[in-house]
Amino acid sequence: MLAPNPGPSAAPSTDSVPALPGVLASEVESVPVHWLWRGRLALGKMTILDGDPGLGKSTLYAAIAACVTLGREWPDGGHCEHPGAVVVVTGEDDPADTIRPRLEASGADLTQVRVLDVVQDLRGPRTAVFPRDTELVARVCSEMGATLLVVDPFSAHLEGSVDSHNDASVRSALAPLQETARRHGFAVLLVRHLNKSGGSKAIYRGMGSIGVIGAARIGLVVAEDPTDPAPQGERRVVLATHKNNVMKWAPSLAFRIVDSPEHGAGVVQWEGPTGLRADDLFEPAMRSSSPVQDDAESFLQAALSTGPRPSREVEAEAEEVGVSKTALRRARQSLGVDHRREGFGADGVYYWFLPEQGDGTSSHTPKLAMPDPSLEGGNLDEHGDESP
The missing domain is CATH 1.10.10 (Arc Repressor Mutant, subunit A)
Known part of the structure; x- marks a missing residue:
């Protein structure tokens, strides 16, 4: 038996049709990228800083903090156009005997640097972790008027449920921080150790999942200058770019960590630009003078x-x-x-x-x-x- 003819179908009500997702490009207002340090740190975006332990990554961020908190000229001659406070999320270095001496040796304005070494919850003090504490960190940055957030080292501040070697897991953990930085307008510097792969491609040398550098818009690396004839451990260090999705790569800069006896800490001594690229720093053929x-x-x-x-x-x-x-x-x-x-x-x-x-x-x-x-x-x- 044939089913009854329901008759012509009624046109769907416009009230029940959801709007198309997304936005037309013609309706998007173009805005320029606002640089904290041109080519290296951008407001609202994440930068990753890779490097082996002991090469001065933390001393380097202290030098960066000095430029940001004082509006000081950058080592490549550029002007810090967005001076402000700096928030440092860290659980490894002691604020009293390590972090403050580094900042003092670098000349940073200590009243404009807040060290977030512990947070409180119902169980007591603990290390800040992402993504759980993203909003808390954002509130600290907002109230401080921060234009730079440093997380050192990044791997120590991932929530326990995050698999640092899984691309999707890492990207999910970073997504709230990325959106928060964009919304509040501060730059993020994630400090990361190198892996033990020994490869010559700098972009793959960071520890953990490739999702970390995938989420970051800019990738930096510090490594010893392989052309420096000095013994290992005494060579100058090079800060180079291995990724930049925002503009052309910034020139590499050489520096040394020298002692500041007055403060009992090391301080960055810049030596100017160098033609060495990030991959050159890991190329065995470059290592013999x-x-x-x-x-x-x-x-x-x-x-x-x-x-x-x-x-x-x-x-x-x-x-x-x-x-x-x-x-x-x-x-x-x-x-x-x-x-x-x-x-x-x-x-x-x-x-x-x-x-x-x-x-x-x-x-x-x-x-x-x-x-x-x-x-x-x-x-x-x-x-x-x-x-x-």
């Missing part, structure tokens, strides 16, 4: 001592005196040699120059800014030309 490399660096310093010179001209001279292309490339990285391009197309000429010289151009000199492969890992050859 040799007479050949020393000769290449001496040649390049002499060749560029009078100012910017065409790259092909310098390479030709290097070949004449027996400096290989490989040694010359490493010398460029070690010395931080930069380059510029004048002209376009087949008529374009690349010039090399030492970092302390500037590019030697005036505002009337036509030039084309090109990414430096030694700083950004681009697919360019020794001249700066695109490789086939």
Whole structure:
């Protein structure tokens, strides 16, 4: 038996149709990224800082805190446009004998740094953990007027239910912190130790799940300079970028940790830019200084001592005196040699120059800014030309 014909179906009521999720791009108001430290720390976004224990990560964040709390110039010459307070979530370092001396040695305004080493709950004092204490930490940042939140080390402040080696688990734990930072407008610096993999790709060297660096918009790493001939443990340290989803990579900066006897703590002593990239810091081939490399660096310093010179001209001279292309490339990285391009197309000429010289151009000199492969890992050859 046939079922009765229900007749024509009624048009659905517009009241019962849910609105389409999402938003049209045309309805989104564009806003610029607000940088705390251009290329490294952005308001409302997370940065990860990777590095082995003992290389000065905590001393480095103390130096950063000094710039933020005082509105001091950054070591690369940039201006701190959003000075404010700093909140440090930590459970490993003692505030009295370690954290305060570091901050004092760095010159930070101690009245603008709040150390959140314990929080209270019904069971008593405990370490702050994420995501459970996200809103509490956000309230502290808001009331302090903080523009920077530091979590050191990040792995010690994950809630027990979070699997630090599981991508989805880590991203779920970080999502509330990421949204809170965006809503309140402070930068987040997550400090993390390196794993023991021994790989040469810096982006994979951080401990735990790849979800951590996946969630962070910017990735930084500190490691010893493999070209420094000093014994291990006495070499200078390099701060380099291994990820940036917001802008081009910031140049690497070299520094040393020196003693401040007055404060009983170490302090960062900046040594300026270096051409070493993040991956170079973990490349075994870069780790041996040799007479050949020393000769290449001496040649390049002499060749560029009078100012910017065409790259092909310098390479030709290097070949004449027996400096290989490989040694010359490493010398460029070690010395931080930069380059510029004048002209376009087949008529374009690349010039090399030492970092302390500037590019030697005036505002009337036509030039084309090109990414430096030694700083950004681009697919360019020794001249700066695109490789086939």
